[in-house]
Amino acid sequence: MRIPEHGIARDQILEEIQALRTDDADWHSGHTWSLVYHASDEHTSLLKEAYGTLFSENGLSPIAFPSLRRLEAEVVRMTATMLNGDSAVAGTMTSGGTESLLMTVKTYRDWGRAALGVEHPNMVLPRTAHAAFGKAAHYFDVEPIWVDVAADLRADVAAMEEAITGDTVLIVGSTPNYPHGMIDPIEELGAVASERGIGLHVDACLGGFLLPWVERLGYLIAPFDFRVPGVTSMSADVHKYGYAAKGASTVTYRTAELRRHQFHVTTGWPGGIYASPSMAGTRPGGAIAAAWAALHSMGEDGYFAIAEExxxxxxxxxxxxxxxxxxxxxxxxxxxxxxxxxxxxxxxxYAVGDALEQKGWYMDRQIAPASLHVMVTSPAHGEVADDFLADLAASVAEVRRNPAASQQGQAALYGMMTTLPDPTMVDEVVLQMLDGLYTI
Ligand SMILES: Cc1ncc(COP(=O)(O)O)c(C=O)c1O
Known part of the structure; x- marks a missing residue:
C-alpha cells in the first residue's frame, strides 16, 4: 500500500473515513463503558470549534503563540485551585493521563537523585495503580514495587509502608483507581510519605474533575487532594471527567522546585536552545484551547450537575x-x-462479556479477579441503564444454559491467558497481537 499518486477529493475521503466507522463501538448512545466521555452534542460542538481555532498552533513555542501559553497556564491554575492547592502549587498540561504519570515518575526519579542521593530509585504502588506507572517504570528505569491491596480493594497502607526501602522516592495512591473504582486512603498514605520524607503522588487522572463535586454532594468524607499534608503531586485529566477534547491532562506539584525536575532543556544544539516542559515536542494547540473552553463552558455548576446525574x-x-x-x-x-x-x-x-457484546455493549474485561468493568461517563448512560441491566440478566441466563460459551470467543482467549502458567507467555501472545494491529 502506498500514498495515492494523486490527491483524492475531499468528499470521497470523508466518506471513506465514515465507512470505516461501521464496526466501531457505539459510544454516542451510551453502549460503551470506557474510552469516551460525552457531556452533550452541544458541548462537543464547542470543543471542536475551540480546537479548530488553534488547530495549527504549536504549544512548543510560547513565544510564537502567547495565546497558548496563557490558556495552558490558566488551565493548570484552575485545576490546582479545584484540587485545593495554594498559590505555590505548580504544574503543566500534558497529552493525557499516561503522559502525566510518565512525567511524575521521571520527576521523582530526578528529584530522588538530587535531593535524596538515590541512584537507583524505586516506587511503591498498590497493584491497582494504573498500568501507565508500569510503562513509566519501564521507560525511566525506576523499579516498581507493586503491593497487594487490602480486603476492601483499597491500598494496604501498612503493607506499602513495609515495602518502602532506602531507595524509595515515591508512593502512589489513586482517586479512584481504574480497575475497581476504589479511592485509596490518601490521608494515611500522606502520613507515611511525610514521615519518610518521600513523595506521594495522587493519581486523580480519572477522578480529578469528578471528586471535588461528588464531595460537595456529600458522598465523600476523607480529603484526597492538596489539603492532605503529605501529598506532593497530583494528576487530573481534563479529557476525562473534565469533558475536554482528547489530548488534555494536568500534572501539578506542591512546589515549583519539584516541577523543575520534570522539565528538560537542551543547550548547545545547533537548532537553538530547546526547552520542553513535558514528553512531547510539538504540542497541539487545539487540545489546550479545547481544555480551556471545557472548563469555562461547564463551570463549577455544570460539573456539579453532571456529577450528580x-x-x-x-x-x-x-x-x-x-x-x-x-x-x-x-x-x-x-x-x-x-x-x-x-x-x-x-x-x-468472560462469557457474560461476550453475550453482552453480542447485544451491542462494548465491555472491558479485567483479570485478578476476572471481572467486567463499568464507568459511567455520560448522561446517555442514564437512558440505557435499564436496558443494560436487562441484557446483563439475560446474558447470565444464556451463559448458564450454555456452558460451552466459555470455550468460545473472547471468553476462551481470556480464559486461556489468565491460566497460562508463565506470565511471559501472555506477554508474547499480546505482543503478537500488537504486531498484528499493523497488518492491513
Ligand atoms: C486512574 C487512571 N490513571 C491514568 C490513566 C491513563 O490515562 P490516559 O488513558 O489518558 O493515558 C487512566 C485511564 O483511564 C486512569 O483511569
Missing part, C-alpha cells in the same frame, strides 16, 4: 447488578466506576 445513574446500575443472581459488584465503589464478577460456578464472567 452520573452518581445517581451509577447507584442505579450498582443496585441493579447486585440484584442479578450470578454476578456481584467488587467491593463498595464510592463513585462512578465499578467492576463486577461472577459469584456462581456456572457463570463464566
Amino acid at each position: 452520573l452518581m445517581s445513574i451509577t447507584r442505579r446500575l450498582i443496585d441493579g447488578v447486585a440484584a442479578i443472581d450470578g454476578v456481584r459488584v467488587l467491593g463498595k465503589p464510592p463513585v462512578t466506576v465499578f467492576a463486577f464478577e461472577s459469584d456462581a460456578e456456572d457463570v463464566d464472567i
